[in-house]
Amino acid sequence: MSRRSPLLGPAALAGFLVVLALAAVTLSSSLYAVDEREVAVVVEFGEPIVGRTEPGLYWKTPFIQEVRRLPSTLQFYRTGPGDKLEDLPTADGLKIDVSAFAVWKITDPLGFVGNLRTVEAAEERIVRARVKSEIRDVVTGVDLAEVVRSTNRELTYNFGVQAPADAADDDAGPTEEGAALGEVTDISLGREKIIATIRQRLRENLAKEEGEDLGVEIVDVGISNIEFVPAVREASFARFRTELESYAISFRTAGERRKQEILNATNREVERIEGEGERESKEIRGEIDARNIREFAAAIAETGDFYSFQKKLELYRTALQGDTRLVLTTDSDLLRLLKELEPAGPAPDSGAAVADSP
Known part of the structure; x- marks a missing residue:
């Protein structure tokens, strides 16, 4: 029995594999x-x-x-430490450093590649350059207060302190140079409207450049941080320090005034209490003295001669005790009473009295 020949030879098999590989590639x-x-x-x-x-x-x-x-997702751009807008002047002559951000996306990939080629080139040429340019153009035309505030709402932050209510009467109160921290500035635009203006201008200008669709849409843009330049920041800190020192002086003065008011009120109260006590004491003492006089007068009126006789006996007892010698005239009241006394009879014999008793 003879062996069967293969369907494809080695050369044909190799060619088939090459064709198959080329087809796969x-x-x-x-x-x-x-x-x-x-x-x-x-x-x-x-x-x-x-x-x-x-x-x-x-x-x-x-x-x-x-x-x-x-x-196709949203792309986020943010200015870095060396990429922020530095020494940006405002309309009121203050210089600030501004850090910004932008959110953008690709809307037309065909126009994007035809004009911008890569994401890096788009961020550098359109987003980074135009965002900073629009922010610079808008911010330099408004006052600093317009950039940092949105309403005329009275500020409530004051570094944890607030001047006393009567600080306006003190000579050491805040000066005009160190204005109150809660001072309200008239805001005509405000930060929100400024950001909306920047966003609108970017959407209008960045979508087209030189009449060609760039395929880029700015979704959002904003200011993430505002800092004073070093010179302005140091001057601001010095002003805040002066203001806080004036607050401290105001508190100290108000405290001394309040202390004196409390001491004066306390002294007045003590004097009032002592005066009332002295008055009540005199009233009570007078009432007692009056009562004693009334009782004494009533006793004299009731006892009459007996009271006088009793007082004379007390006088004799006091005057004639001991070795006292009295020199009296014949018309002396004291001698007259002695002369009126009858001589005492003989004293009864105590022994006889005892014997006679039954």
């Missing part, structure tokens, strides 16, 4: 996918010819066409 070069987070542009010999904004699987001519992929 051609197929892979002809297909490309676009996901939901990106857009794509088909470029032929450096010129964009087709833009893809919807996700899916697409065909292209192999070898002579290439696909450039761009993000």
Whole structure:
């Protein structure tokens, strides 16, 4: 039995494999996918010819066409430490440093690649340059208060202190140079309207340049930070320090005044209490003295001669005790009473009295 010859020889098999590989390469070069987070542009010999904004699987001519992929998500641009607008003058003569941000996206990938080519070039040429330019043009035409405030609302922040209510009467109150921290400035535009103006101008000017659609849309733009330049900041700190020192003097003066008021009120109260106590004491003492006099007079009126006799006996007892010697005239009241006394009879015998008793 003879062996069967293979269907394809080695040369034919190798050729088939080569053709299959070329077909696979051609197929892979002809297909490309676009996901939901990106857009794509088909470029032929450096010129964009087709833009893809919807996700899916697409065909292209192999070898002579290439696909450039761009993000369809929002792009965020922010000025860095060395990229912010420095020494930006305002209309009222103050210089500030402004840090800004912008949110943008690609709306037309075909026009974007045709005019801007790459995301980096678009951010440098359009977003970075034009955002800073528009902010500079608008901010330099308004006062600083317009940039940092939006309404005439009275400011409530004051570094944790507030001048006493009677500070206006003190000579050491805040000076005109150190104006009150809560001072209200008349705001005609305000920060919100200024930002809206910048955003509108960017949307109108950045969407087209030299009459060609750039495929870029500015979604939002804003000012993230405002700082005084060093010279203005030092002067501002010095003014705030002077103002706070004036507040401290005002508090100290108000405290001393309040202390004196409390001491005066306390002294007046003490004097009032002492005066009332002394008056009440005199009234009570007078009432007691009057009562004693009334009772004494009533006693004299009731006892009559007996009271006089009792007082005379007390006088004799006091005057004649001990070795006292009295020199009296014959018409002395004291001697007259002694002369009126009858001589005492003999004293009864105590023994006899006892014997006679039954």
